[in-house]
Amino acid sequence: MSTLSRAAGDSMTMLRRNLLRALRYPGMSLSVIGMPIVMMLLFVYVLGGVLGAGLGVGAGGAGYIDYVAPGIILMAATSGSVAASVSVCVDMTEGIINRFRTMAISRSSVLTGHVVGSVIQTMVSVVLVVLVALLLGFRPSGGPLAWLGAVALLALLAFALTWVSVAMGLVARSAETASNVGLPLLFLPFLGSAFVPTDSMPAGLRWFAEYQPFTPIIETVRGLLMGTPVGADAVLAVAWSVAIALAGYLWARAAFRREPTR
Template identity: 55%
Template sequence: MSGATLAPAARSTASHPFSDALTMLGRNLRRMQRDPSQVIVVVALPVIFLLLFVYVFGNTLGAGIGTGGTDAYLEYVVPGILLIGVAAGAQGTSVSVNTDMTEGIIARFRTMAIARGAVLTGHVAGAIIQTLLGMAGVLAISLLLGYRPAADAVDWLGVAGVLTMVAFALSWLAVAIGTFANSATIASNLPMPLVLLPFLGSSFVPADSMPDGVRWFSEYQPFTPFIESVRSLLDGTPAGDDILAAAAWCCAIALLGYVWALAQYNRRSIR
């Protein structure tokens, strides 16, 4: 009798993963609507760095970039600021997932006919939407400060595509960290290196101006091709090999995050 009762639920779980993921996405969007501070934080951190580096350090750091001065440095630094914002969004995603894992909601979902991966997919989709909304806010503030990109419509689509691709990869990694961490504090702290990596890339100064060891790390870490792809597109120039390297890094990070997240989710769900 119990087997007959459970069978339809099992079939439903297997047959509706897409609609279940949309349901979980709706849940996360409603949470975002009730707590807009999540988007505000994603905007606030990169804007603080933008103002700090352009108007405090801009004259010095921008001396060898273009015509020099704050205006030239603003043109240079915006792509890196955008990627810092994308990385910062991963921290909130990790905490949100960890909250679900530690406060009992997952146990409730297990009693319902919901595809196992739908909860995680909903978090990733919600994180991408939140991140893109935040980056739109950062770009709007940059334009108000005098930033004038040379991108055309196709280039802007490319920028949106690269940011979405990076947000997708980092969101899966953040979801994996959230399922792995035992507390919200750990889930908040573990993604912090993602925010620091753009500082060791080409966000604020060209990689070839760095000391040898730092330059090598900058050239071969993932955020440098992310930043250079967005910079080339916003400047209206071909992204070349940078966008291929960015795509390869995103595929590797997303795959790692997905496999790790699903393994942790399944392990913790059967405890």
């Protein structure tokens, strides 16, 4: 058996392990799915009237949901990565990683199983949030290719953030720390164009919102789903996602190699 095929087989084994654990302990998965849905209900039914009127899309949340839903969908992609951080940290603190190190398996498969499993769970969360948004009145006008592009970008973002979260889980000293250290990733969309356009913000905040990674990603997802031009935002969105994925992978690999014990 070649090294590559053995690594692929070991990665599939680790993937099954992580998916089975998610099914047996669904609390984290349910909380990850529930947060974006609660945020959508809050911004559509509580704040949607005021924000919708300010954006000129009507006085009710029914008009505002077409603007805010893409941002909430992106939040589902970001919140899913937190579960990976906790899962990796639990493996580290409970010693199972040390056990894996002594076994004749590909070392890369341990982290690959966590990453792929987390991306699958995250995309399931994204699908559920999209269904809830449609039930609440979200009416996207993008075509099938646009939807495919949006899903591909969200999967790329989930992949990128999961590597960052895995690295955070490797360096965290407890599951509680791991669950908190990723919170900035969850709140960065708030400081972008997820809920209001950046040109409505004060000058300093507007500058940050326009140049942070999540804004071009949000605008690209929104443009694809709503059938509007995405322009240079698409290039920036892919570039940011690839850069985050590479940085997260290198950080996770370095942390995994220098952590022989916990």
